[in-house]
Amino acid sequence: MPVRSLPARAALVVAAALLLGGTGLFLAALFLHVAPPNSVSKEYQRQIDAVVFPEFEQNWKLFAPDPLQQNVTVDARVQTIADDGAVTTRDWIGLTAQDIAAVRGNPAPSHTEQNLLRRAWDFYDATHPAQEGAVAGPRGKLAELYLKRIALQRIGRTAHGERILQIQFRSGSATVPPPAWSTEQVSTEAVHRELPWWPVNDEDYRGLR
Structure with missing residues (x-):
């Protein structure tokens, strides 16, 4: 198994940390979007909307589908x-x-x-x-x-x-x-x-x- 150099390993660690951090922030934004209004979602509503809309918009309430009528x-x-x-x-x-x-x-x-x-x-x-x-x-x-x-x-x-x-x-x-x-x-x-x-x-x- 090839041994990676120290700079390469550091770059991989940084990339993995960024990916994990970005994924965590994205999932947190989605959760706050569908969760009941709270102090965090009200404080960061503009940032949450920027992440969710329009690609990840949900036309349903949590665990309660609401199809178009x-x-x-x-x-x-x-x-x-x-x-x-x-x-x-x-x-x-x-x-x-x-x-x-x-x-x-x-x-x-x-x-x-x-x-x-x-x-x-x-x-x-x-x-x-x-x-x-x-x-x-x-x-x-x-x-x-x-x-x-x-x-x-x-x-x-x-x-x-x-x-x-x-x-x-x-x-x-x-x-x-x-x-x-x-x-x-x-x-x-x-x-x-x-x-x-x-x-x-x-x-x-x-x-x-």
Whole structure:
């Protein structure tokens, strides 16, 4: 068996210590993420979120699976303005349909294709009261910007050669039907929600590729 030099052994020891330390910190972050709120998780919430999100996010409570209960679709359409000032409302674009098409038949779909749009809509829905005229707080404004930028990244700066002036979203949500053997009876009729038009400017594209 070859005998390693002292520097080589020292390098191996340091590498092993770093790996063990990193693994321990990673497991500790995951544990604090799923554990009930406590003083440590509250103090280091930002660092814990940076480790867990988005690759290791869990959509379940500890020992209590919480699968999605609804099928939600999100569509968007834009208004464009021509050089002569004419404004045109374009057809709806199925953003969720795009994600489904990218995932279907793909043995290893990306996290963004599966969850980015869905979580963005969940964020918006959770921060915007259903009452007409209700004003969203700072998190609500962030949710609006997040949803808008996801759509604009897909659509681009122009549509049919014309500059995008405004964007609008609509959603449809329907309860997942129970299995055939279940006696549970739920309504599977889709509920639709249409948002107002949001103006689009150059700042909305900042940092988008």
